[in-house]
Amino acid sequence: MNRTLPALAITCLLFPAILQAQVPATTDFDSSATTYFQTHANELPVYNGRQHLGYMPTIIGYAYYGIREWQTGSVLYDGHWYHGVNLKYDLVADELILQAINLTGSVMIKSRIREFYLGDTHFVRSPFPASSNRSFYQEIANGQISLIAFHKKIIEEKTLEQEIERKFIYTIQYLAVTETGVHPVKRQKDLVKLLGDKRVAANASLKAAGFKWKENPERAMKHLVEFYNK
Numbered sequence: 001m002n003r004t005l006p007a008l009a010i011t012c013l014l015f016p017a018i019l020q021a022q023v024p025a026t027t028d029f030d031s032s033a034t035t036y037f038q039t040h041a042n043e044l045p046v047y048n049g050r051q052h053l054g055y056m057p058t059i060i061g062y063a064y065y066g067i068r069e070w071q072t073g074s075v076l077y078d079g080h081w082y083h084g085v086n087l088k089y090d091l092v093a094d095e096l097i098l099q100a101i102n103l104t105g106s107v108m109i110k111s112r113i114r115e116f117y118l119g120d121t122h123f124v125r126s127p128f129p130a131s132s133n134r135s136f137y138q139e140i141a142n143g144q145i146s147l148i149a150f151h152k153k154i155i156e157e158k159t160l161e162q163e164i165e166r167k168f169i170y171t172i173q174y175l176a177v178t179e180t181g182v183h184p185v186k187r188q189k190d191l192v193k194l195l196g197d198k199r200v201a202a203n204a205s206l207k208a209a210g211f212k213w214k215e216n217p218e219r220a221m222k223h224l225v226e227f228y229n230k
Contacts, residue, residue: 052090052097052105055155060167063153065089066118070099075116077108087118091153091170094135124148137175141222143229145194146177147185149218174221188213191221195228202227 055063062068070086075096086099096113097105113136115124122139140147150173158165174185176194185191192199205227206220213220 049098049107049109052088052095052107054105055092056166058166059155060165061170063090063092063168064097065091065151066121071118073116073118075108076114078112079114087116089116089118089123089136089151091151092155092168094152096136140174140218141225141229143225144178145225145228147221147225148175148177149173150175174218176225185221188220191224195224198228 073087074081074083088097090097096108098108100106113125123136124139126135138149153168153170155166156169176183176185176191195202202224206223209223211220211223
């Protein structure tokens with residue numbers, strides 16, 4: 001099973017710029033765009049993607065982020081925010097799916113997506129050159145150190161007697177983005193070593209908050225990074 005990110009993800013130093021995006025406020029322009037979207041949705045280029053055919057129902061599990069069902073979210077597409085739309089993030093294909101007017105799924109054109117939300121979870125598209133394989137990353141915290149996560153699913157096959165069992169296998173890789181590069185975070189010490197002279201105080205703050213790495217690594221990572229960025 002390949003758990004490796006695209007090679008460019010480890011060397012790209014451009015992440016901090018895009019990770020400064022904040023939760024989208026619904027401006028008057030956005031509201032107008034959303035109203036038009038809801039009224040004339042079938043006429044918009046946002047639906048120019050191919051149909052999402054889904055996966056065989058015999059595969060155990062599901063391909064999407066979080067849950068199998070549609071999630072209400074927002075997407076920044078071609079420079080405009082669309083709020084209150086139904087989305088699925090396909091972790092196998094690394095594609096964002098939009099629920100069309102006829103209730104089918106439409107694969108959104110990745111090059112036109114800058115960022116999106118599924119509920120309160122924020123994803124950004126990596127700022128690689130247009131010719132490369134761009135991916136979506138969850139933004140967990142941002143600042144001098146930004147914490148992001150790459151979510152992935154693959155379909156694993158096993159031969160069981162006279163049949164083949166297929167199931168979705170989920171992996172997540174955490175990355176800390178600093179001015180010196182992108183650093184994989186697998187253990188607490190991988191992150192703490194990036195905190196410089198704040199490492200002792202950050203660990204003390206983590207302990208005082210009652211957060212334990214083994215119980216919830218992501219919560220612990222976020223606490224450490226946000227402490228450092230204060």
